[in-house]
Amino acid sequence: MKVLVAGGNGQLGRELVARSPEGWQVTALGSGEMDIRDREAVSRIIDELQPNLVINVAAYTAVDKAESEPDLAYALNGHGVAHLAEAAKTAAAKFIHISTDFVFDGRNYTPYRLADRPNPVSVYGASKLEGERLALAFCGSDALVLRTSWLYGAQGQNFVTTMLKLMAARDALRVVADQIGTPTWTGGLSDAIYRYAGLEVSGIQHWSDAGVASWYDFAVAIQEEALALGMLEREIPLEPICTEEYPTPARRPAYSVLDKSESWRLLGIQAPHWRVNLRKMLKELKKL
Numbered sequence: 001m002k003v004l005v006a007g008g009n010g011q012l013g014r015e016l017v018a019r020s021p022e023g024w025q026v027t028a029l030g031s032g033e034m035d036i037r038d039r040e041a042v043s044r045i046i047d048e049l050q051p052n053l054v055i056n057v058a059a060y061t062a063v064d065k066a067e068s069e070p071d072l073a074y075a076l077n078g079h080g081v082a083h084l085a086e087a088a089k090t091a092a093a094k095f096i097h098i099s100t101d102f103v104f105d106g107r108n109y110t111p112y113r114l115a116d117r118p119n120p121v122s123v124y125g126a127s128k129l130e131g132e133r134l135a136l137a138f139c140g141s142d143a144l145v146l147r148t149s150w151l152y153g154a155q156g157q158n159f160v161t162t163m164l165k166l167m168a169a170r171d172a173l174r175v176v177a178d179q180i181g182t183p184t185w186t187g188g189l190s191d192a193i194y195r196y197a198g199l200e201v202s203g204i205q206h207w208s209d210a211g212v213a214s215w216y217d218f219a220v221a222i223q224e225e226a227l228a229l230g231m232l233e234r235e236i237p238l239e240p241i242c243t244e245e246y247p248t249p250a251r252r253p254a255y256s257v258l259d260k261s262e263s264w265r266l267l268g269i270q271a272p273h274w275r276v277n278l279r280k281m282l283k284e285l286k287k288l
């Protein structure tokens with residue numbers, strides 16, 4: 001299997017490289033090697049490499065900044081995806097594109113199913129929805145769009161690494177408690193992506209770890225697990241707050257849990273509870 005990963009320097013990109021199946025040839029390119037906004041460069045590189053599979057984890061992921069840079073967000077999360085999908089189609093490669101729970105508006109109170117209508121409340125979410133549409137339009141039956149949520153991994157900047165730094169430096173923290181989703185370890189997601197690569201599945205699917213949490217619950221778990229592993233020296237008070245008390249430029253869905261039942265059926269595996277994977281990630285991080 002010859003795989004091209006677009007966005008290879010990101011947290012998910014690095015994990016995909018680290019966990020690539022034995023015998024698979026994985027080429028991971030960062031923005032310096034393949035700028036997905038450059039249609040010709042994307043087409044040339046994919047034509048030269050002739051992969052069987054293109055995985056896109058390159059994206060404009062700065063949710064708040066996207067509100068003031070919509071053109072850039074759409075250039076990457078929309079048009080960039082179209083360039084990759086088009087070139088993958090020409091090379092007869094399968095295309096797996098990663099999308100987000102932020103395509104939903106968060107008004108649900110039960111997990112979002114595949115049939116639920118997206119209705120993004122931010123520029124980031126809208127640009128990612130446009131990417132989903134373009135992936136399927138350009139690559140059709142060879143494209144799989146995999147939505148996921150609240151990603152973190154040992155390699156990269158994310159909520160876990162930020163919390164660990166803040167918990168070590170501050171005497172108390174306030175964390176939003178009224179946004180509900182599912183933290184998802186990039187390690188488990190990478191394994192799921194590679195499993196999907198072996199199946200003839202197209203269209204949209206959902207993958208995240210199991211269970212639900214607020215950012216506050218997630219922070220509490222991070223502190224407890226990190227203390228148990230000796231990664232923090234002392235416990236600090238964590239205060240649950242409302243979204244209004246922590247205003248941000250971008251709106252975020254209040255509830256964005258994904259229904260993964262179809263993925264679990266197709267892949268024949270069930271994701272572990274997010275806290276199990278949090279422990280795995282922290283152990284990995286401790287070793288780095």
Ligand SMILES: NC(=O)c1ccc[n+]([C@@H]2O[C@H](COP(=O)([O-])OP(=O)(O)OC[C@H]3O[C@@H](n4cnc5c(N)ncnc54)[C@H](OP(=O)(O)O)[C@@H]3O)[C@@H](O)[C@H]2O)c1
Nearest residue numbers: 007009010011012030031035036058059061100148150151
């Ligand atoms: N993070 C989350 O919580 C979350 C949740 C749900 C879904 N997702 C989705 O999951 C995917 C992976 O996210 P992530 O957290 O791994 O993101 P990330 O760490 O922010 O990585 C994104 C990568 O995109 C690359 N990139 C930026 N501009 C580019 C360009 N013009 N051409 C090519 N590559 C470019 C960057 O490459 P360089 O470093 O080389 O510049 C960066 O490494 C994304 O599709 C994201 O939307 C993320």
